[in-house]
Amino acid sequence: MFRLKGFPFAPALLGGLALLFPMGSVRAEGIPAVAAEKSFTIEVSRNGFTVVEGPVHQMKGETHLSINQGDQVTMTLVYADTDYGKNNPHRIALSKFGLDSGLLDADNPRRTITFVARRDGDSFFRCVKVCEGHKRLQAGKLMVQAVAGAVAAQPTRLALDVPRDVERGEPAALAAVLTDATGRPVQGEPVRFLAKTNFFLEGWMVLGEVTTDSSGVAVLTFRPAQSGDVNLMVAFPGDSAYRASEASAAITEVGVSRLYRTEGGIQLPGTGVQGTRFGAAPGFRIPPFAAIALTFIILAIWSTYFFVVSQVYRISQERE
Amino acid sequence: MASVKKLPDNLTELEKVGMRPLLQTSRWFALALVGLAGVVVWWMYAYSVQLRGGLAVTGMRDVVMWGLYIVNFVFFIGISHAGTLISAILRVTGAGWRTPITRMAEVITVVALMIGALMPITDLGHPERALNLVIFGRYQSPILWDFLSITTYLTGSLIYLYLPMIPDMAMLRDKLPLTAPAWRRQLYTMLAAGWRGTPTQKRRLERAISIMAVLIIPIAVSVHTVVSWIFSMTVRPGWNSTIFGPYFVVGAIFSGIASILIAMVIFRRIYRLEAYITKKHFVYLGYLMLALGVIYMYFTAAEYLTVAYKLADNDRQLLTLLFTGSQAPWFWAFGVGGTLVPVLIVAYPRTRTIPGILVAAILVNIGMWLKRFVIVVPSLQVPLMPFDFGRYQPTWVEWSVTAGAFAGFILIFALFSKVFPIISVWEVAEQEEKAARTASRLVPAPGPAAPREGSDV
Numbered sequence: 140m141f142r143l144k145g146f147p148f149a150p151a152l153l154g155g156l157a158l159l160f161p162m163g164s165v166r167a168e169g170i171p172a173v174a175a176e177k178s179f180t181i182e183v184s185r186n187g188f189t190v191v192e193g194p195v196h197q198m199k200g201e202t203h204l205s206i207n208q209g210d211q212v213t214m215t216l217v218y219a220d221t222d223y224g225k226n227n228p229h230r231i232a233l234s235k236f237g238l239d240s241g242l243l244d245a246d247n248p249r250r251t252i253t254f255v256a257r258r259d260g261d262s263f264f265r266c267v268k269v270c271e272g273h274k275r276l277q278a279g280k281l282m283v284q285a286v287a288g289a290v291a292a293q294p295t296r297l298a299l300d301v302p303r304d305v306e307r308g309e310p311a312a313l314a315a316v317l318t319d320a321t322g323r324p325v326q327g328e329p330v331r332f333l334a335k336t337n338f339f340l341e342g343w344m345v346l347g348e349v350t351t352d353s354s355g356v357a358v359l360t361f362r363p364a365q366s367g368d369v370n371l372m373v374a375f376p377g378d379s380a381y382r383a384s385e386a387s388a389a390i391t392e393v394g395v396s397r398l399y400r401t402e403g404g405i406q407l408p409g410t411g412v413q414g415t416r417f418g419a420a421p422g423f424r425i426p427p428f429a430a431i432a433l434t435f436i437i438l439a440i441w442s443t444y445f446f447v448v449s450q451v452y453r454i455s456q457e458r459e
Numbered sequence: 460m461a462s463v464k465k466l467p468d469n470l471t472e473l474e475k476v477g478m479r480p481l482l483q484t485s486r487w488f489a490l491a492l493v494g495l496a497g498v499v500v501w502w503m504y505a506y507s508v509q510l511r512g513g514l515a516v517t518g519m520r521d522v523v524m525w526g527l528y529i530v531n532f533v534f535f536i537g538i539s540h541a542g543t544l545i546s547a548i549l550r551v552t553g554a555g556w557r558t559p560i561t562r563m564a565e566v567i568t569v570v571a572l573m574i575g576a577l578m579p580i581t582d583l584g585h586p587e588r589a590l591n592l593v594i595f596g597r598y599q600s601p602i603l604w605d606f607l608s609i610t611t612y613l614t615g616s617l618i619y620l621y622l623p624m625i626p627d628m629a630m631l632r633d634k635l636p637l638t639a640p641a642w643r644r645q646l647y648t649m650l651a652a653g654w655r656g657t658p659t660q661k662r663r664l665e666r667a668i669s670i671m672a673v674l675i676i677p678i679a680v681s682v683h684t685v686v687s688w689i690f691s692m693t694v695r696p697g698w699n700s701t702i703f704g705p706y707f708v709v710g711a712i713f714s715g716i717a718s719i720l721i722a723m724v725i726f727r728r729i730y731r732l733e734a735y736i737t738k739k740h741f742v743y744l745g746y747l748m749l750a751l752g753v754i755y756m757y758f759t760a761a762e763y764l765t766v767a768y769k770l771a772d773n774d775r776q777l778l779t780l781l782f783t784g785s786q787a788p789w790f791w792a793f794g795v796g797g798t799l800v801p802v803l804i805v806a807y808p809r810t811r812t813i814p815g816i817l818v819a820a821i822l823v824n825i826g827m828w829l830k831r832f833v834i835v836v837p838s839l840q841v842p843l844m845p846f847d848f849g850r851y852q853p854t855w856v857e858w859s860v861t862a863g864a865f866a867g868f869i870l871i872f873a874l875f876s877k878v879f880p881i882i883s884v885w886e887v888a889e890q891e892e893k894a895a896r897t898a899s900r901l902v903p904a905p906g907p908a909a910p911r912e913g914s915d916v
Binding site for chain 1: 594598607611614615618621622625652653654655657659660663664666667670671674678
């Protein structure tokens with residue numbers, strides 16, 4: 140514990156900082172270490188969903204299934220239009236989890252969906268096939284209560300597909316594919332594209348962030364403007380349901396000319412500016428000696444600073 | 460509760476005045492600091508909202524893409540000229556009356572530069588984009604010139620602030636009460652740089668200060684000239700001007716003097732510096748402000764008259780906007796309330812009092828902030844292509860950042876005054892000694908003690 144003596148306002152300042160940067164806290168009490176198993180048997184008919192096994196809440200015509208995050212869920216769907224007189228096929232999907240029952244009809248009267256509810260929040264299970272009673276089969280709701288630390292995130296795999304050769308300054312499509320441990324595409328997750336840059340310090344520059352589609356694919360159009368080859372990386376930051384993953388690749392730029400060229404001045408690294416693509420209008424150009432003069436002035440000023448600081452050093456070294 | 464520590468008995472009256480604020484803090488002062496810190500915290504919260512939501516949370520859009528942040532930037536860089544003028548120019552010209560106010564002026568420079576430099580970074584949205592200036596910078600661009608001149612000026616100002624503090628640091632090192640916190644003693648010992656006041660040390664320090672005083676003037680002028688070129692090297696109505704360099708420099712010194720006058724009133728009152736910062740200082744600086752105000756009016760007239768006479772289509776739209784349109788209240792508030800009225804207040808002997816000069820200084824600073832708004836926003840509103848006029852409505856995020864920037868400026872300034880003497884003790888003492896010697900030469904016969912310079916009120 141440190142104390143700023145002589146500053147009566149220090150506690151208030153520190154208090155303000157604490158407000159600004161609150162320390163996080165984790166509640167761990169009462170959280171089951173092992174996920175529970177939940178089973179539901181649901182009859183699907185032109186009249187809607189009817190839960191015949193498992194806890195259920197019927198609210199304003201909707202069927203609500205309530206579970207906890209991390210639960211192992213077995214959802215058995217039973218075809219219940221046997222009295223209809225003709226086949227009335229359904230197909231039930233849990234879009235948030237990327238799951239689908241497959242065709243549920245007289246020939247396939249029982250389907251089972253098994254999954255671990257890794258993500259919290261509400262989602263819907265509904266019929267995605269046009270059928271008799273289709274409207275009534277849109278009202279299934281799965282409510283997953285969040286339980287901190289109750290579920291281990293699922294590993295993911297990220298692949299980056301880039302063209303081998305890219306014309307400098309031309310657009311190139313970078314495609315990332317995000318799949319889970321079983322190889323199923325992960326939809327609706329952000330994937331960040333980065334390119335390695337090197338200026339004094341090496342680092343990754345963010346090119347953009349794209350959300351994966353239903354195939355788990357995120358595509359970013361990249362227009363390389365740097366000279367030389369470009370190392371690229373895609374990164375999935377992970378969330379409560381999926382673990383982070385990343386992949387990298389390199390593209391080779393072809394093309395002999397620089398993307399930018401300097402018409403006036405002298406060639407200095409990183410100062411190429413004249414955009415050939417957009418055809419900047421010809422006009423006044425600062426003559427080459429201006430850069431030399433400017434450099435000389437700046438060096439002179441900073442040398443003077445150095446001299447002045449050296450005087451302070453010599454003052455400190457002074458002996459009586 | 461106010462913290463009161465007894466000052467050592469071996470101090471001169473001047474040393475006591477310099478040391479007292481460091482050891483004693485009134486309850487009201489502490490409360491004010493907490494209030495300022497609260498506004499700064501709010502600023503950081505607003506900025507975090509912008510970081511999360513992007514620049515969409517501001518009122519800036521594709522047409523009017525600069526707003527309050529750039530207005531604040533130009534304003535703070537402007538008032539940073541206070542230190543240069545008061546300290547460097549008056550030192551070079553040998554104006555002895557400057558000594559009690561030089562440190563305040565120099566601190567204004569450093570703090571204003573630090574806060575001002577944050578504004579364009581805030582304006583970028585993602586702060587890491589500032590690195591692009593280094594990666595993709597080109598020496599032909601005024602933005603790069605700005606970057607170079609501001610960093611050079613900030614470094615120079617820090618050195619120039621530090622050099623005259625060395626003897627005062629030594630005084631604090633040697634005379635600080637034993638009850639003072641250890642960190643203070645360590646800080647002063649380090650910053651004193653082994654100062655013992657030997658002739659060689661004095662010679663070196665004088666040389667270093669003189670060099671910096673001369674060097675810092677052209678650098679300061681270059682800074683605001685280059686800031687103006689960011690605008691005037693653009694073909695836009697209101698910005699396409701050849702006189703923007705000197706126009707901005709004069710405006711910067713004008714608002715810089717106003718800032719130092721406000722700081723003088725506040726610190727004089729809080730730290731009981733009436734014996735050292737006298738009416739004479741206010742009047743002298745008031746005269747300078749008056750002169751700069753008149754020059755600024757001349758530049759303003761020259762700028763707008765030449766444009767209005769030629770009346771190109773875009774210029775006509777801008778002038779309509781400024782003179783009679785939606786921006787007219789701000790333009791006339793600047794022109795009349797921020798320039799003409801302060802000049803008249805200082806020019807008229809009956810209002811040339813300390814409260815009168817304070818009112819004039821406050822009006823000048825408000826007016827000059829409005830002037831920067833009038834420069835930045837209306838020019839961007841004028842359509843360069845056949846579209847409608849651009850619109851700009853600052854959001855609460857921008858107002859919060861603006862309030863926080865001002866609060867941060869005052870907070871850092873106030874904290875500085877609690878750690879370091881706000882007047883240059885050794886320079887004031889030296890000046891008093893010089894005045895006493897002069898007085899004794901002028902009055903050969905024994906008589907009453909010579910009055911302290913500036914104590915004529």
